Amino acid sequence: MSERASESSALGERASESSALSERAGEPRCTAAPAPEVLLARAYLSRVAEPPAAALVRFVEQVGPVEAAARVRRGAVPEQVAGVTAARRAVDRAEADLAAAEAVGGRLLVPEDPDWPTWAFAAFALTGDPELAPPVALWTRGPGRLAQLCERAVAVVGARAATGYGVHVAGEVAAGLADRGHAVISGAAIGVDGAAHRGALAVEGPTVAVLACGVDRAYPASHTALLRRIGEVGLVATEYPPGAVPARHRFLVRNRLLAGMAEGTLVVEAGVRSGAQRTAADARALGRLVMAVPGPVTSGMSAGCHELIRAGALLVARAEEVLEAVGRLGIDLATAPARPLRPTDGLDAVQTLVYDALPARAARDTRWLTIEAGVPAGAVRPALVELERRGLAEYRDGRWQRPSRRRPLEG
Amino acid sequence: MSERASESSALGERASESSALSERAGEPRCTAAPAPEVLLARAYLSRVAEPPAAALVRFVEQVGPVEAAARVRRGAVPEQVAGVTAARRAVDRAEADLAAAEAVGGRLLVPEDPDWPTWAFAAFALTGDPELAPPVALWTRGPGRLAQLCERAVAVVGARAATGYGVHVAGEVAAGLADRGHAVISGAAIGVDGAAHRGALAVEGPTVAVLACGVDRAYPASHTALLRRIGEVGLVATEYPPGAVPARHRFLVRNRLLAGMAEGTLVVEAGVRSGAQRTAADARALGRLVMAVPGPVTSGMSAGCHELIRAGALLVARAEEVLEAVGRLGIDLATAPARPLRPTDGLDAVQTLVYDALPARAARDTRWLTIEAGVPAGAVRPALVELERRGLAEYRDGRWQRPSRRRPLEG
Structure with missing residues (x-):
C-alpha cells in the first residue's frame, strides 16, 4: 500500500477514481475502493461514539465494521462498548452524512481504503492509552492522498494568539518543509496553524488541515477561504461527522491526529498551558x-516552547533542522549555518602569539617580538614569514608591524 | 580553607588583613598570607611564560615556586619548560610588577594564599588538556575574596555586539543571580559582559571581572568607570602582569578562567563563532x-546560543532556572511559571463532554444532552449537577444551557 502510494502524486486524483492503478498490485486487501456497506457501517460508527472511542475501535477490529455496526444498533455489545454507544445508537444518519460530505466534495476515508494511513496510525495501538485511540474513520475533502502524505509529514502547531514573530517563523518553516516535499499538518486555527498552512500553500506544497468539527464546516469562520483552498489542493480531514460543531474537548482530542499523522511535531510559539503542548x-x-x-x-508566547525544550524537545531554528531530524537518513542533512572566516584562521600557536604581539604602528625588531610573544627565538622568524605571506604582517626597514588596516582585537 | 572562607563576607576585608581569623583553624597550609619570596617568585613566573603554560605550572608544583623561579632564571629547567620560558627568562620585573599592582590598589593572589580558589581550579588538572592549565598566579584588585566567590558563581558571557534584547536579559539574569548571593563572573567586555556586571552591581551583589590585560589597565576604555566600580566592591582579576596589553588570543585564553571560576557558564547571545562559545x-x-x-x-546574535542548546546546553530563561541547575540541591529550586487556571479544571471525562455539549443559548433537556455528549443516560444528570455547582451550567424550566457569560472555545 505505501509502495503504491509513493508512486503517484500526493496531490493526485482521488483514490476512488484510480482503481485501475490499485488493481494491478494483487495485494490481499486495501487495494480497491471499500464496499458501500463498509462505508455505511463506518459512517454510522463515526457518529455513534464520541472520539476517542478505544473500546469501539477494538470491537470493530474484532468483528469487522459491518457486523460491529449491526450489533451496536441493537445493543448486543460488550459492556465497555455499550457505555460509549448507548446514548446515540438509535441515531443512524449514515446515508445522510455520506450525502452531506459528498455535497461539499468530501468522502469517508476508512481503514479499508488504500489511502488510510495504516502505518502512521499503527502507533496509536502501541501506546495502550485509551485516550490515544485511532479514529473509526475520517471524513475528508480534497485531492490529497493521506497515506502518502503521512509518509513525509510534519505537524506544525502553536498558539492562536501568536505574535508577528511566531506567524513569520511558522510560515517560513512550513514553506521550507513543503518545498522539500514534506506535508505540513496543522489544525487550521488562527495564528500559527493558519500561517503554517499558508506557508505550505505559498510554495504549492502539500498540507493537511485536521478539524475538530464536521468537514462541511469552516471553523474558524475567518479561515473559510483558507479551508476552501486546502480542500482544492491539499486535504481537509476530521473524525467528526458532517455538521458536528467544534467543542473545546474536541480540539484537544483532535490534536492526537495531528501528532499521529506526522513523523514529528513542531511547536511554534505556545503559552505554558496550551493545546500545542x-x-x-x-x-x-x-x-x-x-x-x-x-x-x-x-x-x-515562547514560554511553552522553552518549557518543551527544557523537557527534552529538540530546538529547531530552520526547516533544514526539522528535515535533518525527521528526514530520511543522509538525505535531508542540514548544512551548518555559515561561519565567518578570518584571515587568522589556521594559524598555529606560535604564529598566533607572534601575530598578537605585532604592534599596530611603531614597528619592532624580531628580538623585541620574541620576548613580547614569549616564543623560542628561532621560532619567531618563520612565523613572521608566514604572517607576511598571509598579509598579516608588514616588514619595514628591519622591523615588523601589522598591516596598516587594523582588525578588531576580539572575536 | 573553603570552610573559613564561607564564614566571612565574600566582599569582606582583604585576606592579608584578616590573619587573626585564619590562624585559629590550625590547617597545615594556606592559612596565613604567603611569604614575600613566594610572591616575588610567582610574580616573576607570571610574566616569564605566556599563559596557558601547562609545563611551567607542573614544574612549579613539583619544585615549589621559589625554586622554580630560580631555576627558570638560570635556564636549568626541563626542555618543555625551557621552550616556554627561554624568550623572557632574563626579564625580571617582579618587584616592579608588585609595586605597579599595589599602586592601583591591587595585589598578587597566589595558590599559597587562603583566597586562592583551589577547589574551583582543581578541574583544570583533571582535564589533562595543556590548553586548560591553571594560572601561575592572579593579579587582583578589589575586596572580593575569590575562593569564597567561586563557591557560588555563574559565568555570564556573550556577544559584544549584543542586541537590546541580549543586554536586557543579561542584566536581568545577572541581577537575579547576584541578588541570591551568586557571584556573576564575566569578562568586562562591551555588550553582554558589561550588562552582566552592571546587573550584579545594581543589586549590590558580588561580581568578578576577569581581564585579558594587566590589572592596571582599563579595557575597553569605555568601561573605565565600570571597572573602577567592580574594583571597589567586587573583584578584578587577571593572569597577565601589570602593563600587559589585551591581545586577541589572550581573550580566548582568558575565557578558561571565566569557566573555571564558575559552577556553570551561561551564554546570553552569541554568534555561531564567538568567544562565548x-x-x-x-x-x-x-x-x-x-x-x-x-x-x-x-x-x-542568538544563533550561537541555539547551536549550544542543540548540542546539549541547558536552555534557561530566568535566573531561577540557572540557580536550579547550579544551585545546592533542594535549596534553589525554580518555581514553575504560573499556569492559568480555568473553571473547567478538574472536570472528569463525562463532565467535560456534557459541558462541551451544553448550548450557549437555546437550553436543551437531558435527553438531548445525553445524545449530543454521547455519554450514558444515567451519567448526564450527576454531571449537570456538578457543572451547576461550579457555575458552568444553568438550569431553566427543565432545560440546561451554559451560563450567560460564555467562555471561548479553545484553550
Whole structure:
C-alpha cells in the first residue's frame, strides 16, 4: 500500500477514481475502493461514539465494521462498548452524512481504503492509552492522498494568539518543509496553524488541515477561504461527522491526529498551558519527535516552547533542522549555518602569539617580538614569514608591524 | 580553607588583613598570607611564560615556586619548560610588577594564599588538556575574596555586539543571580559582559571581572568607570602582569578562567563563532554546566546560543532556572511559571463532554444532552449537577444551557 502510494502524486486524483492503478498490485486487501456497506457501517460508527472511542475501535477490529455496526444498533455489545454507544445508537444518519460530505466534495476515508494511513496510525495501538485511540474513520475533502502524505509529514502547531514573530517563523518553516516535499499538518486555527498552512500553500506544497468539527464546516469562520483552498489542493480531514460543531474537548482530542499523522511535531510559539503542548505530549506518547522553535525569553508566547525544550524537545531554528531530524537518513542533512572566516584562521600557536604581539604602528625588531610573544627565538622568524605571506604582517626597514588596516582585537 | 572562607563576607576585608581569623583553624597550609619570596617568585613566573603554560605550572608544583623561579632564571629547567620560558627568562620585573599592582590598589593572589580558589581550579588538572592549565598566579584588585566567590558563581558571557534584547536579559539574569548571593563572573567586555556586571552591581551583589590585560589597565576604555566600580566592591582579576596589553588570543585564553571560576557558564547571545562559545567549550571540558538563553531564530546574535542548546546546553530563561541547575540541591529550586487556571479544571471525562455539549443559548433537556455528549443516560444528570455547582451550567424550566457569560472555545 505505501509502495503504491509513493508512486503517484500526493496531490493526485482521488483514490476512488484510480482503481485501475490499485488493481494491478494483487495485494490481499486495501487495494480497491471499500464496499458501500463498509462505508455505511463506518459512517454510522463515526457518529455513534464520541472520539476517542478505544473500546469501539477494538470491537470493530474484532468483528469487522459491518457486523460491529449491526450489533451496536441493537445493543448486543460488550459492556465497555455499550457505555460509549448507548446514548446515540438509535441515531443512524449514515446515508445522510455520506450525502452531506459528498455535497461539499468530501468522502469517508476508512481503514479499508488504500489511502488510510495504516502505518502512521499503527502507533496509536502501541501506546495502550485509551485516550490515544485511532479514529473509526475520517471524513475528508480534497485531492490529497493521506497515506502518502503521512509518509513525509510534519505537524506544525502553536498558539492562536501568536505574535508577528511566531506567524513569520511558522510560515517560513512550513514553506521550507513543503518545498522539500514534506506535508505540513496543522489544525487550521488562527495564528500559527493558519500561517503554517499558508506557508505550505505559498510554495504549492502539500498540507493537511485536521478539524475538530464536521468537514462541511469552516471553523474558524475567518479561515473559510483558507479551508476552501486546502480542500482544492491539499486535504481537509476530521473524525467528526458532517455538521458536528467544534467543542473545546474536541480540539484537544483532535490534536492526537495531528501528532499521529506526522513523523514529528513542531511547536511554534505556545503559552505554558496550551493545546500545542497537548499535541506535543501526544507526539511523545506516540514515539514521534517533538521539536520547538525558541523565541525571546521575554515573550510569554515562547514560554511553552522553552518549557518543551527544557523537557527534552529538540530546538529547531530552520526547516533544514526539522528535515535533518525527521528526514530520511543522509538525505535531508542540514548544512551548518555559515561561519565567518578570518584571515587568522589556521594559524598555529606560535604564529598566533607572534601575530598578537605585532604592534599596530611603531614597528619592532624580531628580538623585541620574541620576548613580547614569549616564543623560542628561532621560532619567531618563520612565523613572521608566514604572517607576511598571509598579509598579516608588514616588514619595514628591519622591523615588523601589522598591516596598516587594523582588525578588531576580539572575536 | 573553603570552610573559613564561607564564614566571612565574600566582599569582606582583604585576606592579608584578616590573619587573626585564619590562624585559629590550625590547617597545615594556606592559612596565613604567603611569604614575600613566594610572591616575588610567582610574580616573576607570571610574566616569564605566556599563559596557558601547562609545563611551567607542573614544574612549579613539583619544585615549589621559589625554586622554580630560580631555576627558570638560570635556564636549568626541563626542555618543555625551557621552550616556554627561554624568550623572557632574563626579564625580571617582579618587584616592579608588585609595586605597579599595589599602586592601583591591587595585589598578587597566589595558590599559597587562603583566597586562592583551589577547589574551583582543581578541574583544570583533571582535564589533562595543556590548553586548560591553571594560572601561575592572579593579579587582583578589589575586596572580593575569590575562593569564597567561586563557591557560588555563574559565568555570564556573550556577544559584544549584543542586541537590546541580549543586554536586557543579561542584566536581568545577572541581577537575579547576584541578588541570591551568586557571584556573576564575566569578562568586562562591551555588550553582554558589561550588562552582566552592571546587573550584579545594581543589586549590590558580588561580581568578578576577569581581564585579558594587566590589572592596571582599563579595557575597553569605555568601561573605565565600570571597572573602577567592580574594583571597589567586587573583584578584578587577571593572569597577565601589570602593563600587559589585551591581545586577541589572550581573550580566548582568558575565557578558561571565566569557566573555571564558575559552577556553570551561561551564554546570553552569541554568534555561531564567538568567544562565548569558546568559554562554553572550556566549561564543558571542565565538567561545568553549560547554559544558554534562547532568542528569536531570526536573530544571528542568538544563533550561537541555539547551536549550544542543540548540542546539549541547558536552555534557561530566568535566573531561577540557572540557580536550579547550579544551585545546592533542594535549596534553589525554580518555581514553575504560573499556569492559568480555568473553571473547567478538574472536570472528569463525562463532565467535560456534557459541558462541551451544553448550548450557549437555546437550553436543551437531558435527553438531548445525553445524545449530543454521547455519554450514558444515567451519567448526564450527576454531571449537570456538578457543572451547576461550579457555575458552568444553568438550569431553566427543565432545560440546561451554559451560563450567560460564555467562555471561548479553545484553550
